[in-house]
Amino acid sequence: MSRPEDILPPDLFYNDTESRKYTTSSRIQTIQSSMTHRALSLLSLTSPSLILDIGCGSGLSGEILSASASEGTPGGPHVWIGFDISSSMLGIALEKEVEGDLFLADAGQGVPFRAGTFDAAISISAIQWLCNAETSEESPAGRLSRFFNGLYASLRRGGRAVCQFYPKNDVQKKMISAAAIKAGFGAGLLEDDEGTKNAKTYLVLTVGGGDVRGDITSVVAGMEGVDVEDHRRGVPRKRGEERKGGKQWIMRKKEQMERKGKVVKTNSKYTGRKRRIAF
Template sequence: MSRPEDSLPPDLYYNDTESAKYTTSSRIQNVQASMTHRALELLSLREPSFILDIGCGSGLSGEILTGEEHSWIGLDISPSMLDIALQRDGVDGDLFLSDIGQGVPFRPGTFDAAISISAIQWLCNADTSNVSPEGRLRRFFDSLYASLRRGGKAVCQFYPKNDQQRNLITTAATRAGFGAGILEDDGGTKNAKIYLVLHVGGGDVTGAVAGMEDVVVEDSRRAARELQGKRKRGKEVKGSKQWILKKKEQMQNKGKIVKATSKYTGRKRRPNF
């Protein structure tokens, strides 16, 4: 069975017909409600909070947030989905048409928490040759981190296509600064649900979710060490001496004339005043 995100971008896939079908399906309503309640359970909010609903769609999750006395704002890229949300009773949040791959468009520290149900896997698909999944994920998680207050949490339920997508998403989250944990309900079955639990804090914050039951911590320090090691070795870092020498060799092999290598090759210049 093909995945929706493999066929069309979300704003095109969720047209009027698909949006109506999604919203009126009793099976989808039940699954969405179950996952939203699970996300709120993982957030462990002790009082009514201001929540960002990422990929809010037609407001199925928003209805539950309202029922739990939370205030919320919803983001979605599909005009058809948002149009249905505006027409439905019980959808009391403010709605914004927005592409989360371009970032979360709110001031730093705006929200107490965030949820996302079945949305962020769409960021792993590049619709054009000049768009990369890594770039879209980076912009999303960096801006999400900034939009949450210090100590805030986010829970993103998503359906990765494979381990590569799962690692792509969790690595982008930890590099943004989140403490991150992965929870899998009904693991090993076709009904498996994966939740990415994120916590905002300073420095190493992976311990913030380490004590949560059944949550496996993704180590952000490992990703940081790997990146630092690459920088020390000068590998794959644009502008390093090794990178420049490799480019020179490639140009020489093509018969082009290049400047001679010296002790100044690849050395950073001091700023001019």
């Protein structure tokens, strides 16, 4: 069975007919509700917050964000802003008169909001679409880079984001995670029902600062199947830690080449030093 993202771009796939079918399906509503509540639990919000809903569609997740804590929404009711690439999906959200503000935008072109705007962000079943490029001028890597860099900037220091997505394979899963880490996030992957056809993958992201200290260890501590990474921008190396291109790195590479029988230059006090620019 073909995946939707392999058939058409999202703005074409989710036309009026498909959007209404998606929104009115009781099965999809149940799954969407479950995944949204799961994402909210991973955000660990304790008070009403301003949340960005990426790929908000017809507002199924937004309706949960707007609900009060008494209706099972942690820290709610939340104020939310959503954007989606499908005008048909957004049209249904307007018909339903959802409480969030809505924008028509392509996540692969970035996140069009002022730096530090949001306390948190969620995305349900959307970011796998960024792994497809529809023109020769674009690439999945470029779309993911623009999205995660924009998302990182739009979140306040100490903010969190949870993106549920359906990776096609491990390569795609690693590509998405690597793009988030390169943008500066502390990142962790959590899989519910791993190994089954109902498996759901959550990418949990944090922005350094505040009480989370730039990683998500406290968020996912004790959860099975969690892969936690913390490769933030500007994280200082430990004393004596090898730096690519540095003296220790060069000397180790030379030793490897010598063991293979190759001829290498003799080490000197200038090994690993940067040359001054000559004019």
